[in-house]
Amino acid sequence: MAEPAPRAAGVRAALGEAAARFGFSETPRLDAELLMAHALGIERAALLLDMDRAVPEGFWTLVARRERHEPVAYITGSRGFWTLDLGVGPGALVPRADSETLVEAAVTHFRGRAPATLLDLGTGPGTLLLALLDEWRGARGVGVDRSAEALGYAVANAGACGVGGRAGFVLGDWDAALTGVFDCIVTNPPYIGTNERLPDEVRLHEPAGALFAGPDGLDDYRRLAPAIRRLLAPGGAAFLEIGHRQGDAVTALLAAQGFAVTLHRDLAGRARVLAAT
Template sequence: MRAALAEATARLAFSPTARLDAELLMAHALGIERSRLLLDMARAVPPAFAALVDRRAAHEPVAYITGTRGFWTIDLAVGPGALVPRPDSETLLIAAAGHFGGDAPATVLDLGTGPGTLLLAALDEWPARGLGIDRSAVALDYARRNAERLGMADRARFVRGDWAAALDARFDLVLANPPYIGTGETLPDEVRAHEPAGALFAGADGLDDYRVLARQLPRLIAPSGCAAVEIGHTQAKSVAALFAGQGLTSQIHRDLGGRDRCLLVRLAHRG
């Protein structure tokens, strides 16, 4: 097994997490958690492992191969048609937790929910109820299944929509991870070739969806609430300016790599 993992790691050298990828695929082939694999390497290599490595060598995301991805305190089912959750997006939950302190939001809105990533993580953190909106029927199917599997189906509702165009309600916490990649930007093959373009690209400058959100957020955020919005690491100034033009204040939060990753947004005039 050690030799097989070493060989797979070398073959997956294009990935910055090649060894982790190999271990996750091996654990998946064995039907066990990676932690169990690391504690006991004295196992025969399962026949299915080679085919899994072949798929990863073709730059298919590991999460699509295994069908699951850990995020915050939960595990989410994911697959083609749903954006793969990223650790950087946890910055939004950290920022929101700082805003509420020892309190908890009672209502949560997740715009562009995908497989339910941010909403279900928030509902695992707080005893709230939430609504997730997405344009993709495929992503929403994953979201509903994730809510059911996590025992949150009674607290999470998912609807298909175009951002908050049809909503007339305010929420204590609004979460959003919109597309923010410029159409001409370079992306790794595993992202551009496999993940849904509609969840990635937002016009030439990557700001198209922030322009929509800037107009909608003032009527969505409760007076004492906030919105946590993910941004590309070079976009803080541009997005904050769009929000300021709609009477919103923004505070930058950085991810664990020290890059701008989230704007915590509030109403400039509460009432």
């Protein structure tokens, strides 16, 4: 049962009060604005342009959910990523801005010669696959995930984003069900060590199978390196998201498969993506 609504008068005051409750968040004001826009049924931009509104019924229920550290994306049912709004919820990893580094690296690499075939290993709600298919309008792609729940979101997102006719999905364990080769392979695998600490909104709500990869966080890269070698077409390129301390270790795994590896950093200057060619 949500606690009684505070007596904040109007949207502007309610946003300030809600943000004050989200002291655990790195973006408390943004969280409050996204929840308010969702409760009003409008875009956040429209909210910021007009604060002279009544606080909608149900807003404080959303605030109470966020106070329990539930991810904002699960509460609103969507998260913006690259050029898309993706549906997301329990059972699927929430798309993160850091992963846009991978999309940017892939788009830059293939500038002027877009790949014809794309593979996303561990696609989750379709995050990387759909962003790149939206960029490469002539490409076709396959997304693989071992979670039927996550693939449900991916299929729905492909239709909503208008790329359903060019995207296929496979329920499976990495490359186990795949044959053939692909011009571009992308992956954001689990890379958190099992003993690493995570914020409660991640640890308590997001699927552990999409987060943890053994004591050193490298178990899935050990599986992926030879899989990418088998599945990558001649002249193709693969892009792997990594934890910011894993650059050397994952580079060594890829180099052992004969790849040349280039590091890409995110906007904060941290190691974030490896390109293998």
